[in-house]
Amino acid sequence: MKRTDLIPVLLLMPVLGFIAVQAMHTPAITATSQAASLAPASRAHKHRANRTTESAASIADDNTDSDATIDADADGKSRDVLDIRRRIQLGENGTYIGEILSERDSALARWPERLTTPVRVWVGSGPAIPGWDQSYPERVRDAFDQWANIGIPVKFTFVRDSTDADVHVSWIDHFDSPISGKTIWARDGKWWIVTANITLALHHNAGELLDAKAVHAIALHEVGHLLGLDHTVDTANIMTARVRVRDLSEADRATMKLLYSLPPGSVK
Numbered sequence: 693m694k695r696t697d698l699i700p701v702l703l704l705m706p707v708l709g710f711i712a713v714q715a716m717h718t719p720a721i722t723a724t725s726q727a728a729s730l731a732p733a734s735r736a737h738k739h740r741a742n743r744t745t746e747s748a749a750s751i752a753d754d755n756t757d758s759d760a761t762i763d764a765d766a767d768g769k770s771r772d773v774l775d776i777r778r779r780i781q782l783g784e785n786g787t788y789i790g791e792i793l794s795e796r797d798s799a800l801a802r803w804p805e806r807l808t809t810p811v812r813v814w815v816g817s818g819p820a821i822p823g824w825d826q827s828y829p830e831r832v833r834d835a836f837d838q839w840a841n842i843g844i845p846v847k848f849t850f851v852r853d854s855t856d857a858d859v860h861v862s863w864i865d866h867f868d869s870p871i872s873g874k875t876i877w878a879r880d881g882k883w884w885i886v887t888a889n890i891t892l893a894l895h896h897n898a899g900e901l902l903d904a905k906a907v908h909a910i911a912l913h914e915v916g917h918l919l920g921l922d923h924t925v926d927t928a929n930i931m932t933a934r935v936r937v938r939d940l941s942e943a944d945r946a947t948m949k950l951l952y953s954l955p956p957g958s959v960k
């Protein structure tokens with residue numbers, strides 16, 4: 693069977709580790725992965741007295757997205773690229789789909805319809821990590837639900853058994869690079885996302901503890917990646933590389949809805 697085996701060049705060692713695991717567990721569908729992450733506040737914010745204010749943490753994102761090439765055969769003969777392009781043109785106003793296409797070499801990736809069989813999400817905990825707050829997993833679950841509730845054909849269900857999950861969310865104290873979160877997903881040969889992992893840090897790389905609102909914002913951003921979004925330069929959106937906001941914007945919602953109205957794959 694012909695597959696597009698695309699092992700991305702990733703800059704982050706932990707990512708490579710994840711990729712290896714993914715490849716072992718899903719040998720038939722290893723295709724592409726994305727690492728995304730959130731970084732700490734600008735230095736100016738670091739020394740604010742009140743670290744719990746929303747503005748105390750801006751979130752940057754070191755996105756080591758893989759530039760995937762695609763086998764033209766992988767999309768099958770039923771895809772009408774011209775029609776897909778036309779639908780993108782009609783729907784792109786108010787979205788940043790164009791930025792995603794340029795970052796992804798004109799390819800879109802997303803989950804298949806998962807309304808009847810929701811994506812199984814396992815959210816871990818990190819009670820041994822300094823600064824751990826038991827409310828954090830709920831913040832993460834809320835981030836998943838916020839995206840699911842905007843009107844896309846994907847639902848999430850939260851499972852207790854990690855071995856039964858499509859998606860794993862894990863916690864670490866901090867990343868060695870100036871980031872605060874990371875998302876890795878894998879897709880099949882037709883650009884359907886099939887599995888993903890999110891890692892969230894409790895502290896900025898510089899040591900500052902992330903408050904619950906920042907954790908929630910980071911989770912929103914990372915779940916956005918998990919669902920197939922990439923970055924936008926507009927800092928009013930949760931999917932900007934350096935996040936300033938704490939909620940989904942209209943453009944975030946519109947871009948995700950447009951993505952989920954289209955078949956995945958290359959539109960070249």
Ligand SMILES: [Zn+2]
Binds near residue numbers: 753755
């Ligand atoms: Zn990102």
